[in-house]
Amino acid sequence: xxxxxxxxxxxxxxxxxxxxxxxxxxxxxxxxxxxxxxxxxxxxxxxxxxxxxxxxxxxxxxxxxxxxxxxxxxxxxxxxxxxxxxxxxxxxxxxxxxxxxxxxxxxxxxxxxxxxxxxxxxxxxxxxxxxxxxxxxxxxxxxxxxxxxxxxxxxxxxxxxxxxxxxxxxxxxxxxxxxxxxxxxxxxxxxxxxxxxxxxxxxxxxxxxxxxxxxxxxxxxxxxxxxxxxxxxxxxxxxxxxxxxxxxxxxxxxxxxxxxxxxxxxxxxxxxxxxxxxxxxxxxxxxxxxxxxxxxxxxxxxxxxxxxxxxxxxxxxxxxxxxxxxxxxxxxxxxxxxxxxxxxxxxxxxxx
Numbered sequence: 001x002x003x004x005x006x007x008x009x010x011x012x013x014x015x016x017x018x019x020x021x022x023x024x025x026x027x028x029x030x031x032x033x034x035x036x037x038x039x040x041x042x043x044x045x046x047x048x049x050x051x052x053x054x055x056x057x058x059x060x061x062x063x064x065x066x067x068x069x070x071x072x073x074x075x076x077x078x079x080x081x082x083x084x085x086x087x088x089x090x091x092x093x094x095x096x097x098x099x100x101x102x103x104x105x106x107x108x109x110x111x112x113x114x115x116x117x118x119x120x121x122x123x124x125x126x127x128x129x130x131x132x133x134x135x136x137x138x139x140x141x142x143x144x145x146x147x148x149x150x151x152x153x154x155x156x157x158x159x160x161x162x163x164x165x166x167x168x169x170x171x172x173x174x175x176x177x178x179x180x181x182x183x184x185x186x187x188x189x190x191x192x193x194x195x196x197x198x199x200x201x202x203x204x205x206x207x208x209x210x211x212x213x214x215x216x217x218x219x220x221x222x223x224x225x226x227x228x229x230x231x232x233x234x235x236x237x238x239x240x241x242x243x244x245x246x247x248x249x250x251x252x253x254x255x256x257x258x259x260x261x262x263x264x265x266x267x268x269x270x271x272x273x274x275x276x277x278x279x280x281x282x283x284x285x286x287x288x289x290x291x292x293x294x295x296x297x298x299x300x301x302x303x304x305x306x307x308x309x310x311x312x313x314x315x316x317x318x319x320x321x322x323x324x325x326x327x328x329x330x331x332x333x334x335x336x337x338x339x340x341x342x343x344x345x346x347x348x349x350x351x352x
Contacts, residue, residue, distance in 0.1 A: 128196055141207070253267060296332025300325035
């Protein structure tokens with residue numbers, strides 16, 4: 001256990017610093033110990049929510065990270081955490097508000113510090129566009145995994161065999177995602193269909209660009225695949241993936257507090273634990289130990305994509321998203337353990 005806890009030393013240190021900063025922010029805004037303690041509690045709750053909502057993200061990160069070079073793996077765990085914490089949880093919301101309100105990022109920061117309720121309203125007004133972009137990108141991530149004609153390991157065998165067969169058709173996943181965006185826009189968001197479809201198409205284009213870049217930079221074995229370039233492309237893919245995951249969490253956090261700095265602290269602590277969990281999964285070989293864990297993570301991503309899309313039209317509580325994702329992860333772990341026990345009972349050697 002101690003050996004595994006070493007992966008979380010940095011996360012515990014960030015937690016201590018982050019909660020101390022939350023206390024300072026709370027004292028600055030309220031001037032009371034009770035107010036400071038309240039914001040510390042909110043930051044802690046946000047960090048727990050971020051981890052619970054992003055476990056599937058950690059599994060997918062690990063599945064990509066294990067094939068990256070040590071150099072790019074280190075860069076993901078250093079540069080990547082800086083981008084995740086400061087870029088997506090602090091800077092990105094400011095950029096969104098500045099674009100929505102046509103003000104400078106500095107003015108958006110001033111607004112966040114002095115008029116947090118108005119800042120939250122402006123960020124919330126971009127919820128449809130962010131939800132459409134995130135659901136389109138994450139939906140493609142999920143579909144690409146299951147629409148794979150060469151995929152050999154199947155968890156929900158009947159369903160996944162059909163999905164793998166559909167992968168034989170060129171651009172089947174892209175066509176399905178386009179139809180889903182069009183149908184939802186016309187059915188649920190007739191008055192905001194243009195904004196929804198524009199953002200959704202940008203999400204699809206972003207996925208195509210990132211996926212295509214990965215293919216171009218990581219040629220096949222016969223071309224002596226350049227692992228360093230392939231790892232660089234994987235780094236970019238993971239950052240966009242993390243960004244898509246963070247959209248819902250950043251906006252949903254305003255249900256607890258409208259203070260940008262407390263939100264950034266709480267979600268940043270959670271993001272740090274997700275990174276530590278990713279390292280644990282890679283270095284401990286957890287993905288290979290649990291046969292269906294990766295499947296559960298991609299089903300959870302598909303569910304998140306659907307709920308993000310649905311959330312642009314109706315209110316979807318964060319707890320629902322978290323529970324559905326946890327259910328897929330838990331069931332995949334349970335199925336993995338059952339499969340391993342059955343394999344051992346039959347005296348079989350470990351398989352793929």
